Amino acid sequence: RKEVEQDPGPFNVPEGATVAFNCTYSNSASQSFFWYRQDCRKEPKLLMSVYSSGNEDGRFTAQLNRASQYISLLIRDSKLSDSATYLCVVNFNSGGYQKVTFGTGTKLQVIP
Amino acid sequence: DGGITQSPKYLFRKEGQNVTLSCEQNLNHDAMYWYRQDPGQGLRLIYYSQIVNDFQKGDIAEGYSVSREKKESFPLTVTSAQKNPTAFYLCASSIRTSYETQYFGPGTRLLVL
Numbered sequence: 001r002k003e004v005e006q007d008p009g010p011f012n013v014p015e016g017a018t019v020a021f022n023c024t025y026s027n028s029a030s031q032s033f034f035w036y037r038q039d040c041r042k043e044p045k046l047l048m049s050v051y052s053s054g055n056e057d058g059r060f061t062a063q064l065n066r067a068s069q070y071i072s073l074l075i076r077d078s079k080l081s082d083s084a085t086y087l088c089v090v091n092f093n094s095g096g097y098q099k100v101t102f103g104t105g106t107k108l109q110v111i112p
Numbered sequence: 113d114g115g116i117t118q119s120p121k122y123l124f125r126k127e128g129q130n131v132t133l134s135c136e137q138n139l140n141h142d143a144m145y146w147y148r149q150d151p152g153q154g155l156r157l158i159y160y161s162q163i164v165n166d167f168q169k170g171d172i173a174e175g176y177s178v179s180r181e182k183k184e185s186f187p188l189t190v191t192s193a194q195k196n197p198t199a200f201y202l203c204a205s206s207i208r209t210s211y212e213t214q215y216f217g218p219g220t221r222l223l224v225l
Contacts, residue, residue, distance in 0.1 A: 008152075032211040043202055043216035044155070087154060091211050097168055100145070100210040104154035 001026050004090050006103035014111050017078050021106045023088030024070040033071050034089040035062055038105065044087055047073075078110045115139065116217035118203050123222045125190065125197060133188045133220045135203030144186035145204040145214065148172060155202060161186055162209065190222065198224050 005024045013019045025033075033050035048055060050071045054063040061074040071088055085105040092099055116137040125131045137144065143162045147155040147170075157170030161180040175194025180186055186205075190197045200221050204214040 004154075034213065041200075043219050045216065046213050049213065089214075098160070098162075098210040100157060100160075100214075102147075102155040104152070 003027060004088060004101045004103040006086075006088055006106045008104060008106060010107040010109050012109045012111055013078055015078055015080060017110075018074065018076045019078055019108065020072055020074045021086055021088075021108075022070050022072050023090075023103050023106075024068075025090045025101075026069070027090070027092050028066075028069060030069075030090045030092040032091040033064055035060075035071070035073050036087040036089060036102075038085045038087055040085075047086070075108075078108075080110050080112065083108055083110045116203060116205055116215055118201075118217035118220050120220060121218065123220055125222060125224050127224065128192045130189055130191050131222065133190065133201055133203075133222070135186045135188065135217055136184055137186075137205045137215075137217075138184060139205055139215065140183070141205035141215075142183070142208045143206045143210065143212075144180070145206075145210070146170075146176070146178065146186070146188045147202045147204065149200040149202060149219075158188065160210070197222055 035047040036044040037047045038044040050062040050064050059076045063072045085107045087105045088103040090101050119134045145160040146158040149155050156172050159178045161167035177189045202219045203217040206212045206214045
């Protein structure tokens with residue numbers, strides 16, 4: 001089983017739709033979680049951190065489910081500008097060193 | 113402006129040649145990272161450094177080397193031992209650890225001739 005798994009998509013959704021992505025992780029000791037956005041041929045940029053209590057930033061909501069070992073990202077009222085690849089990131093401590101693992105990303109295409 | 117710079121944007125390597133990718137940050141971050149991204153794949157960690165003069169191997173360190181002589185700089189050398197170097201290389205930094213937000217540079221695309 002991969003350490004971090006994402007559905008690659010693409011998710012093709014109309015403008016205004018609500019879309020949700022999940023990201024599963026295998027290490028139950030994982031300690032921090034993030035969602036990044038990556039536009040085509042560009043560097044990833046932080047979208048939001050994921051907290052145990054869940055967090056919301058405008059149209060974006062991130063949640064963590066430790067029992068089932070997944071994080072989720074919900075995008076409401078999708079905009080054309082939301083089209084991008086969304087990467088989840090999971091961190092845990094391994095033998096005294098940090099291990100950071102990126103998912104392969106989920107591609108979102110918002111259609112007019 | 114604070115940020116991370118990488119140079120060059122595109123780099124061409126001949127077979128058997130070592131090349132060095134530059135990464136500089138003026139964010140006063142302690143931790144720096146190098147990742148490789150292949151088409152349709154996620155980022156894979158090559159090396160990371162949490163403090164000057166110290167660095168650890170990531171998941172795919174073979175064929176690469178790094179140095180961290182200054183806090184601001186974390187150059188990556190792609191050696192001739194790396195048999196499949198064509199990829200998008202991304203440098204990142206965070207305040208202290210990878211548990212925090214990482215800020216990425218614009219990346220360097222390396223192509224083998």
